[in-house]
Amino acid sequence: MRKPGAPHRNNVELGRYGRNRSNVWEYGGATSGKTEQDDFSVRPTVKPVAMIRDAVLDVFAPGEVVIDSFLGSGWTLIAAETAHRRCLGVEFEPVYVDVALRRWMSLTGREVRHAATGETFAQVAERRSIKLLPAPNEEEADA
Template identity: 35%
Template sequence: MKKGKAAFLSETSAAYGSDVIDMSFMKTCNCKGNNINCLTPKEWMKAQLGVWEFYYEKRDIRDKSIHPATFPISLPRKIIELFTHKGELVIDPFVGSGTTLVAAQDTDRNAVGFDLQNKYVDLSMSRLKQNQLFNNSKQIAVQDDARNIKNYLRSETASLIFTSPPYANLLNRQRKNKSRRGDQRNNHQFLKVEQYSQDKRDLGILDEKEYANQMAEIYKDLLPLLKPKGHCVVNVPDMWWENKRITLHISIVDALRSVGYELRNIIIWDRRNVVNAIGIFGWPSNYITMGVTFEYLLDFWRPPKEGSK
């Protein structure tokens, strides 16, 4: 068996137009033709529950000075195992710290991730190199705008698109730590702006309306890359802005539906086990649920072609 491969491409590497990345996308397992994954019936039944919990491991990144918005490897691993076979192709349009690529490497899936920031592509690469796995899959980190992904990959090759995108302008403001307890409110994150960048292409500097418009444009170009009935999962929370609830999950559902995706499932990520030292706020006059304790996993697919089953 060959060692799993990881590679890096920069936006200056002439990977445009006809210079498509050569990525394998056919399943390498022996599962039956109509199976959408390699799960056993018992594993399938567990996945049917609509509320999921995940746990961090030692390889996970939790330091927000390294990346302000991370998630445990176990999250994309579960989604990858649910919606793909070994050997198939996964795309992460906003790869960030590279967690999706690590999960793909763990599960012997091919994967390509994209990010505007070179430092996050480097971070993804360093994490992939730490995995001493031997398999035939390949994971690639690409420094480029998600709007250009269509130039890198062939149509109908991806079985899954998974990402946790920038959350509009949620991080583009001073952090107040209102959900923190006691002295934790004045920790090193207090009044810090954790937004990734001020790059004009970055979705993290946009208000909700423009954010939804840009998400629609990006995902419109991603849809042809998915196989028919291939899944697309978006991890997103809602947020509060000037005492108003901003329903990002509804904006994303509307945006993706408008460009041809079909919503199949909404799963709740129960984050209570990974949230520490929660404080009280709003009491006694303004009840607000603790937004950090849950997020949405929005599961779409590319509808099957007319006449197919």
């Protein structure tokens, strides 16, 4: 899809523009727990952020919106941020929303605010009497 009147963008022949891609992508694992099973018991679809970032770079231009309707723990949000794209994420499970937002805040140093009230993440957590856990292990973002 493209905007009417916008130039065609060739996302297939990326090698012409310095992003040589094959149809086999090799990335290290995305686990960081004591055992691989530890990571997958929390979120069974964990993926390396480097892989997601490469897919974002291949498909979206800077400033475009990446939509993830199953945001999970937020790696698409992190990949979009580091690739200078915007991200619109939807997640059903509140605990994953918290993890995703905390990862983004840790990466950017910025604070998220509740759209309706303007409260910060910490203020909402305090009002809801939610104990904030330590920040997630960010080393797995480099996988």
